[in-house]
Amino acid sequence: MSVPISTSANPVASSAQLRKIVHVDMDAFYASVEQRDDPTLRGKPVVVAWPGKRSVVCAASYEARRFGVRSALPALTAERLCPEATFVKPDFVRYKAVSLAVREIFQRHTDLIEPLSLDEAYLDVTQNKMQLPTATRVAKMIREQIREELNLTASAGVAPNKFLAKIASDWKKPNGLFVIQPHEVQSFLLPLPVGRIPGVGQVTESRMKAVGIATVGDLYTLELSTLESHFGSYGLRLYQLARGIDHNPVVPNRVSKSISAEDTFREDVPLAETELQIRHLAEKVWKSSHGNARAAKTVVLKLKTKEFSSLTRSLTLPAPPTSCDELTGIALALRERVEMGPKQLFRLVGVGLSNFQAAEERASPLFDEEPVEEL
Structure with a gap:
């Protein structure tokens, strides 16, 4: 093309x-901090993860990544891929x-x-x-x-x-x-695979490939109406991104009403097989929540059935969760409140935090010119 x-x-x-x-x-932020603060870890594969057979990786040093260890990988898998890795409990x-x-x-x-x-x-x-x-x-x-x-x-x-x-x-x-x-912008964008677009996950990428879209350049050639017919309201966003258009400003001190993460399974699964993904999403949400100056008191579990019906279960606590383990435990307990029978299949699961409460005043941690002018 x-x-x-x-x-x-x-x-x-x-x-x-x-x-x-x-x-x-x-x-490799968490792992790099660990290596910086402990000289014995420098130059060695380091995996940051909570202890436990069902834990998932929060971060991996670049030495560990050479063995295929990545964030969100089950800790047991990481241990199998890189037996010589040092596992360190996160210190937020x-x-x-x-x-x-x-x-x-x-x-x-x-x-x-x-x-x-x-x-x-x-x-x-x-x-x-x-x-x-x-x-x-x-x-x-x-x-x-x-x-x-x-x-x-x-x-x-x-x-x-x-x-x-x-x-x-x-x-x-x-x-x-x-x-x-x-x-x-155009010469950089057009050859890229669509998977490089932030927000285009494996499921969306598979849907795109099914209709002949493999690169950003393929997106660029399609009319807006065609993209909207395939991807609904997201079609407009894809149309703009293929042209390098993003009007979203940098928003300092953004107040979050909620923080959530969700994943669509490649194949529909029964409720009993969602535990590992819930654990991964809970750790992802916990990591994101630590960039927020306030704390959330409500934990939410979201599920979508094979038939595309959505349901949520939530629990509002007297005080915000104090650890990832606590958040994960609550999310898994909420799963037990779903009564749809063992034969019911699910296509999506999500974990979220909401009902943010103002904490003590403290600084939040991390996280137009002429066109001819160079950036």
Whole structure:
């Protein structure tokens, strides 16, 4: 397939006002903090996970990743893949302290910081406090300060919007910097597999391939009406992203009403076979909740049946969960309140936190220019 690339036709490049966005992602954050603080772990495979046969991996050092160990992998599988790995229990108090130190570095450059979790954030540096001439210079300085002051590494992506910056930060991991200039957007995007689009998971990617969509360029050639017929309201978002369009601003101090994570199974499964996924989602939600300045008192379990019927079970607690194990236990207990018979199959499961309550006042941890001007 050949798609003409025209800078003048690119909505990103032709916009009168372009943002300068930096996405910073700490490299193997939890595992890197453990290696930094314990010299005996440096250069060795490290897996951060709670103890227990049914635990899943929270983070893996790059030494462990060479053996195929990844976040969300069952801990037993990680142990089988990398028997020599050192398993370390997560220490979120320490991780939050480091995250705050990273945030302090960010604040030297801009107040427009949108944390996504403890280890990553978006920064709008269209105007930066240091008066550096380009966003690239800002990203370089931030990475240098993190390395020199915290003895950790971070990868960064620089682009005209959040969508592109997120992709860019992953491009040269670990310890890398990648810049997408406005005039390079189409030539960069079109060859990418659709799975590189944030939010396109395995299920959506499979649906796309079933209708002949393998690359962003394939998406680019389709009319909006065609995409909406295949993907509903998400079709508009895909239409825009294929053209490098993302108008979402960096929102500092975003107040979360809820935090959740969900997954669709490749094949429908009975309720009894959802435990591992619930544990994985609970750990994912727990990690995300630690980038929030408030605490949630309500735990929610969401399920969708094979017939696409949705149901939820929730529990509001006197006080917020104090550990991932507690959150996981509550989510699994909520599953016991689902009475639909052993033959009922489910296609989706989700875990969430809601009913956020204001905590003591404390700083939240992590996580337009002329188009010819360089980022």
